[in-house]
Amino acid sequence: MSIGLTGPFAASSWQGGRCGMRDHLQFHLNGEHVTVSGDDAFLTLSDFLRQRRRLTGTKVVCAEGDCGSCSVLVGRSVDGTMRYAAVTSCIALVLQLDGTHVVSIEGLKDDGRLNPIQQAMVKCHGAQCGFCTPGFVVSLYQMANDRIANTRENATRCLVGNLCRCTGYDSILRAATEVSFDSVKPLDALYPSTTFADDDDDVLIETTTHRVYKPATLEQALTYRQEHPTCSIVSGATDLGVLVNKRVRTLTDVLALGGLTALRNIDVDAQHIHIGAAATLTEVEAVVNEHLPSLGEFLAWFGSPPIKNAGTLGGNLGTGSPIGDSIPALMVMNADVELASVQGRRRVGLITFYTGYRQSVMRPDELIVAIHLPRLQANETLKLYKVSKRKDLDISSVSVALWLKRRGDIIEDIRLAAGGVGPMVMRLANAQDVLRGGPLTLEQFERAARAARDEIKPIGDVRGSAEYRKTLVGNCLIKACHELMDGESIQRSAT
């Protein structure tokens, strides 16, 4: 059941300063109860840990969520059980943490002794200079806590968010596969006596320069949004946190949606997958893997686990970057974006959602509350490509999405979109026209590739020249053709 997807929306008024509202955040840190008020709420979690708590095991390297050295575990109570996920604390904000349990590297020892993962890391020479090491231990602990089988393959997937410059990773993977995860205490057992009360207070913190509001209900969120149309909307903060660290943005007025569990639901029915806007990409991936594998496989290459654990699909669409990898995919699938305001709600086709560089039809009083994804029918195929300098955890040079509906050998309908080729994600209209209604042949796709190369106007930047991007867009179409003709035989496994 997705809250906010069905039924009439009842607006209520947000009342600043009403009683029942807290003026501070409360959460747990390594089992200890912590309250934060004032300017500290606007710190990054890593600064809070290192400077305010002198928990210096958490290291900051890049301050943009790309190296994992600052990884910590953040637990949230979901239906009474704590669910922990590793996140990069350098781009997480303290104001997102209300009601959570944060476990840093200092909180992962078992009775004052090294836990089995740490012991394995010592034995296998998993640490050289030691700077990245706490982050790796945290990521592996999440894997153990989730009781994911510790194969080399799984460990590799789990660690793509952690960079190491010394070891070449081999010794870390050996440690990951040698340790028995059964011997690793689940976090619930590591913190047996800490009680995490579900609380549904809303929180307002105002300082001379900053204000943050954490609503407890969607109604409160929408009211705040209407009264503060210029506020920054923070969900996972995976984009905003970077911009804050790099001094591109300052947080003066923040609406923090992370605690709105109502917006995290994901529903599947016969025709659609309904995804709450604040569902994390990890949660989306789990559902999509089952019901839309071709998108799931793509999401696997989308970002690192800590980023996906924090980032949301709603945030990805709301940011509206032309290199946001989900957008071309959702566009060709004809996804709808559901927007809500105190006036009510509306659904907008993603195809018409964007109007320019990071511009959309969303009004300043609206929030994205859900994304509705049509499921693939039997004769429909979705193919997604993301080309980047490095396979994992890299921003695309180009991404190409292709949806098609076949009748025999004829392409009855087709939708194409590409990212990284202009100020916003682009439909490849001319290429579509070439292919629509025609046979699935290499000649047709080569024609379409030429059309696609002609209709896009990419720029050259740090991720590739314009000519390279044009070549890639055309090539992805031809590659798709080969894969379609070979009955999908050439899969990612070949690479």
Add this chain to the structure above:
Amino acid sequence: MSRGDTAQRSSGVVGQDVAHDSAVTHVSGESVFLDDVTPLSGELVAGIMPCPVAHGRLRSVDTRAACLLPGVEAILTAKDIRGHNRFGPVVKDEDLLVESEAVFLGQPVAIIAARNTETLEAARKAVVVECEALPAIFTIDQAIEAGTFLGGVRQMSRGDLDAGFAEADQLLDGELEIGGQEHFYLESQIAIAVPGEQGSMTIHSSTQHPSEVQAMVAEVLGVPFNQVTCECKRMGGGFGGKETQAAQPAMYAALLAAHTRRPVRFAYNKDDDMAYTGKRHPFKTVYRVGFKTDGRLTALQLKLYANGGCSTDLSFAVLERAMLHSDNAYYLPNVHIEGRVCKTNLPSNTAFRGFGGPQGVAGIENVMQEIALALGMDAMDVRRVNLYGVIARNVTHYGQRVTLPAASLGPTTPATVRQLHDSHPSLEREEDANRVMQNLPLPVGEDGAHGKPWRGVIKPAPVVPPFEAEGAQTHGNTLHVLLETLRHESAYDRRREEITTFNRTSKTHLRGLALSMVKFGISFTRRTLNQANALVNIYTDGSVLVTTGATEMGQGVHTRVRQIVADALGVPYDFVRVGATSTDKNNNTSPTAASSGTDLNGAAALDACERVQRRLKDVLAWAVFSDASHGVSPSPDSICFANGFVWDARVPQSRIPWAKAVAVAYEQRVSLGERGFYATPGVDFNRDTGKGTPFLYFTNGAACSEVLIDRFTGEMSVPRVDLIMDAGKSINPGIDRGQVVGGFIQGMGWVTTEELVYKADGTLLSHSPTTYKIPNVSDTPRQFNVRFLDNPHNVVSVHRSKAVGEPPLLLGASVWLAAKDALSSVVGSRANRLAIPATGERLIGVLYDIPAPVNAVEGETPPRRTSSPNSGG
């Protein structure tokens, strides 16, 4: 005998797979890196005011408004420096703070100390810099055109180039562009300066070279060296980037600390560190090569251009090592190498693991690949016929034998002579092998090579089960054994056939395979630096504290030194602690660089142990072991130390615990501390003639890499790597393995995804991990077979070990060579356009014949942090 070979003592810990000295606190997060140190009372944070243009004339720096901001404690410009503003590790040719001419974007025009980072930010915004932009150059081609160089032309040559080209069946001309590389140590540059009494200063620095930081800080402050102490507990990675360039942050912090009389912390954030500090030198190699139809090289003319950046730093030494490694594992009979360092408006490029070696090796390995392409041969066969010989063709172009000095050869038996002869194609006569084994001098030709023309026949590869020909290794040239073993173990020939078929049939992918070698010279090419001292202090409870000049950056030098000392004193490993590196304990230290940390400092520590042990033996012999109950006369030579006990070999039941022995010595007023010293014997190199014996020995290895390339997207993966290293007799196999794997992956990153991208004005765009891509865990080879050659014969180094820090990085080149191999199967000779790194964009560019993009971009500049420290406020 190798140092450390003495038989009587052993705690058995040398050669053991001991965990890293700091492993326990690394995994628990308790290891203290500099920025983890709790700020001292009154401590300030510091940052630079970067120059906004890459080349310009500084008109004015107006700090008045900034100085008035509350919390801004000091802003210093060049005129505030009382000591030397001009600095440099070799040539003093860079302004620490710009005086009149700014030479790279981000060069500091002022340094600022403030109470916290926010104030620092505000101060930076309030400083007004007026700078008139001048034309700037960034690339090697621009520098060549403009004629801007650092220093003169360096040359090395041998033989007769013209005769060599005349002898050739075929000639090839070409050039190779080699990109730079960002160190990407995870801990960015940082220093904390704490002012003391009477002008003294203590510097805590993340540095590979504490003595140089000490000296540079003293010079910039204008005080004697003995007033400055530099300490380094550990680094969060160095890779050469903290060899000379840790000095600037230390100098900034020291200047501000001296001025404010308060502790000052200077820490770069990752973006600024990447943008403002030097990197691996980009190179351009221009070559003409002559060769016979069997692939044998007859002549090679090379021009190497290194992009040195704005000042000398270590560029001459980097260029020199590139020239010294332009042979790699191959005999160059007639060769002329010319090298120049280009002066450009980039931060001064600096040491980076391999230190020019990788660029030199990439050049010659590329030539091998080109020869193979031209002849339609397999590149591995071209490498085989050119490999250094044992008897003949065994002297480098600079005149050093690739074999060990004759005196160090192992036992000779008819069987080992025959094995040596049989297993080495270049040994044409059994009597030559015999001479080698018997330590007899070989006939020497006019240039130091074997006198007569080489008549060797390349035999078909003997499929020798690896290393059974044990005698064959004793001469030190392990290259043939490595190549043949790897060829066998990697199933090279079978896979080559498979790949040829695959590339003919696959519509979507290409595979490539390459086997490359490394022969890396061990020693600083600057002779002076090949020295080390160590301090061993034994306390009255028997515990031992060792300090050396070696700095710990993750490579495990402290662990190895600890093993060596425990072994030498015959005490359990736990009795020994290695302290932080500090210039007040070990003076005039060499940088921890050139892979030499353990070789030099381990040997010095061993020397100290031997000296103190000699005194212990003397005193114990008469004070303990010669009393009436034992019935023996004092005999120091009979005293044994092992496993925490001391005894007289003649009366084994007499043994006493180590701590007791130490207490006796103290009681008898015997000094329980010692300073050891080591200077590498026999190394010498004449820079003017380009001849000499710069290296003590060579660390050799080979790697065979396979790549898979998507024909449409250019995405490349590495399904399999086989690697074999001759790392001598390992002091710590686990740590050595970590060096080999980590080094290889770092080298692979250099040649694949790590690309430095600049805007036209010199702004680095790839200044963070979002845009600069070091290898990720999923980029590592799916199948990665790493093994070591069992070579216990390297008698010239401590415990017969071999330095292993840098050499494996050079094997990363095999991934690039494999990519080139894959491309050439489709586009033939156009593959010679492939540059380093082989990014997806470059692969697509060669496959689809797209002109190389100019390295100037439009569009969105990635957001960058311009603030300074991460914490400490």
